[in-house]
Amino acid sequence: MGESLQSIVNLVDPYTLQILVNIGIAIVLALGLNVITGITGQLSLGHAAFMSIGAFTSAVITLRTGLPFSANLLLSGLITAFVGAAIGYPILRLTGDYLAICTLGFAEIVKVVFLNLDITNKALGLSVPPARSPIPMPIIVWVVAILSIIFVCFMKESRFGRALKAIRDDEIAAEAMGINIARYKVQSFAVGSFLAGVGGCLYAHFLSYINPSDFGFLKSVDILSMVVLGGLGSIAGTVFGASILAAAPEFLRFMSQYRMLVYGGLLVFLMVFRPNGLLGGINFTDLVLRAIGRKPATAEVNERHRK
Structure with missing residues (x-):
């Protein structure tokens, strides 16, 4: 099976292939930030x-x-989630710009710590051996990306998601409705x-080398x-958005020094x-239902209200 997939x-x-894998990894990363910033409304500048x-x-x-890559992938995510919850408990009492500055400071602290740890080989970085898996890395990346889309x-x-959206829209109203804001x-x-x-984890095993400097402020941006x-x-x-901006560095290679300027102009x-x-306001689930010829749930609700 592994040989047929590799072929x-x-x-x-x-x-x-490299561009496609970069897009897959970017989708996973962007979906994670979208849960925090897009769905919950908490601005984070420390995702890197x-x-x-x-x-x-x-x-x-x-x-x-000697763990297999599947266990490694899950364990890496769980450890990161634990750190995120531990850091999130005190700093999520803040909102707006204060929260953004806190997450930015946390990102810089993590970067400096990794630059000074022996286990991470300090500023020299680490050479990562290939993943212990019979499935080629590009296929793993896109399977994980598709599963991440379905999960989100x-x-x-x-x-749970509706509670997060209520917190994003109005924290006071959400708390009045009985939502435990801190826990959510x-x-x-x-x-x-x-x-x-x-x-x-996917990024490390695909590139086979990581350095703490690769995960600075610009990566979060x-x-x-x-x-x-x-x-x-x-x-x-x-x-x-992840697909466009993950592929953009290849198309903007002739002006790589001004890449962030192009991003800034695009956002303005x-x-x-x-x-x-x-694609703001477009529901991914509705798009899938329309593609298979079914009416989205929102359309059915609107029809019932009209009747």
Whole structure:
């Protein structure tokens, strides 16, 4: 089975394959931030820190143990989720700019810690051995990306997701309705951190080398740009935004020094002409239902109200 899957992967040009894998990893990372920022409304500028925790955890587990990659992937996500919940409990009492500054400070602390730890090889970084799995890494990345999309879709439409959206819209009203705001915020942070840790694990094993400097402030800005470009809270928008901005460095290679300037100009353009993002307000579940010829739940509810 592994050989047949590898033969399928070999049919794709290596350059195109790398872009596709980068898009898959970006989707997982952006979905994690979308849970925190888009669905729950908590602005985080430290998503790269959780990505680095997942990446280095996965690398150390691979180097020190003989766990299969599936267990490694799950363990990296769970450890990152635990760290996210532990950090989220005290800092999620803050809101707005204060929360953003706190998460930014946490990201810089994590980066400095990894730059000074012997287990992470300090500033030299770590060479990560190939994943212990019969399935090729590109296929693993896209399977995880698709599962992440399905998971976030179901989570958003669940009772838990509706509570998160209520907190985003009005915390006071949500608390008056009996929603435990602190608990839901921490759980949201843990879910987003879990996906960031999974994305970091995939990133480490695909590139085969990681360095703490790879997970700085600009990496967090990249991920946040993907979410904002597609539309805060929109799963379809997050997938679309991640796909565009993950492939953009290849198309903008001739002006790589001005890449962030292009991103900034694009976001300003969006704020003026499309404040909700490119696909803001579009429900991914509704798109799937329309594609298979069924009416979305929102359309059925509207019809019942009209009758």
